[in-house]
Amino acid sequence: MTHVIITGGSSGIGLAVASIYAGRGARVSLIARSRDLLEQAQAKLAASTGAKADSIRIEAADVAEEPDVAAAIRRCEQAFGPCDILVTSAGVVEPGRFEELDSASFQRQMEINFSGTVHAVRAVYDGMKRRGKGRIMMISSGSGLIGIYGYSAYCASKFALHGFAQALRFEARPHGVGVSVCFPPDTETPQLQRELATRPCEAEKIMGVVRPWPADAVAKRIAGSIERGRFETFFGLTLYLLGRFGPAVRPVIHWWFDRAIAQDSTSAAHNRGVSERQT
Numbered sequence: 001m002t003h004v005i006i007t008g009g010s011s012g013i014g015l016a017v018a019s020i021y022a023g024r025g026a027r028v029s030l031i032a033r034s035r036d037l038l039e040q041a042q043a044k045l046a047a048s049t050g051a052k053a054d055s056i057r058i059e060a061a062d063v064a065e066e067p068d069v070a071a072a073i074r075r076c077e078q079a080f081g082p083c084d085i086l087v088t089s090a091g092v093v094e095p096g097r098f099e100e101l102d103s104a105s106f107q108r109q110m111e112i113n114f115s116g117t118v119h120a121v122r123a124v125y126d127g128m129k130r131r132g133k134g135r136i137m138m139i140s141s142g143s144g145l146i147g148i149y150g151y152s153a154y155c156a157s158k159f160a161l162h163g164f165a166q167a168l169r170f171e172a173r174p175h176g177v178g179v180s181v182c183f184p185p186d187t188e189t190p191q192l193q194r195e196l197a198t199r200p201c202e203a204e205k206i207m208g209v210v211r212p213w214p215a216d217a218v219a220k221r222i223a224g225s226i227e228r229g230r231f232e233t234f235f236g237l238t239l240y241l242l243g244r245f246g247p248a249v250r251p252v253i254h255w256w257f258d259r260a261i262a263q264d265s266t267s268a269a270h271n272r273g274v275s276e277r278q279t
């Protein structure tokens, strides 16, 4: 029976991916920090997919702590057998202009989004290589394809994943191990709800024009890409063009972003002027 391990599987995109595999009768292991959320996810999956509760395993661990995530994955493999598919969805986003983000925030986003993925991959990689099979799907972001105002730390962490995936793909392929990376757009999840509260208005002007995708639709495409063994998965025309033709497309998008940001600054300055005249 296929064993799918999903970091960040208790919520959002990770949970939606878990739902697909649980519905297909796979054994699914979910890893995240909050045990409460994990238990809720386990109960929800059992109720919505008809999967047996004992085919959904939960492990509370912080992916930023390598020994913890390695031990959690070891326990999952002891219980459910070797990992066939690893999906690294655990991630956080803390928007803010560079000068507003302290070093701890930068470090947190790099350690969870980037290093947390590396730690999970390291925990399954040797076994996959030995068995000559397995697939690793890393969840980057549209912010891993183009820089976004107010997302310097998040973009850095998600761009880093692309480099990691590209290099590892070459090393893993001769051993029968597939490496994939995907770049979701804004997606309706608890993370997006929290993010919107602190997203700078300049970023909202740029990103707010695209309607967020439902998590189920993103998960469906991710599962389809895993099946087809695709290396990169894009969502929507703009991200597809950026992913495939980045250097050619980026200057046009930069021009549009600059214009939107300048208009926003002008209207903010105008509003400030009006309120100063009124006082």
Ligand SMILES: NC(=O)c1ccc[n+]([C@@H]2O[C@H](COP(=O)([O-])OP(=O)(O)OC[C@H]3O[C@@H](n4cnc5c(N)ncnc54)[C@H](OP(=O)(O)O)[C@@H]3O)[C@@H](O)[C@H]2O)c1
Binding pocket: 007, 008, 009, 010, 011, 012, 013, 014, 031, 032, 033, 034, 035, 037, 061, 062, 063, 064, 088, 089, 090, 091, 092, 093, 112, 113, 116, 139, 140, 141, 142, 183, 184, 185, 186, 187, 188, 189, 190, 191, 192
């Ligand atoms: N939603 C979007 O618009 C969007 C767009 C592009 C890419 N993404 C990426 O997609 C992935 C999933 O995001 P989402 O929107 O589904 O977020 P979400 O609903 O907040 O889910 C995030 C999951 O990651 C877990 N997690 C966070 N930090 C962790 C840590 N240090 N160790 C272990 N687990 C951790 C969370 O559980 P705990 O907090 O309990 O640990 C939760 O299960 C992230 O990598 C995100 O960057 C999201």
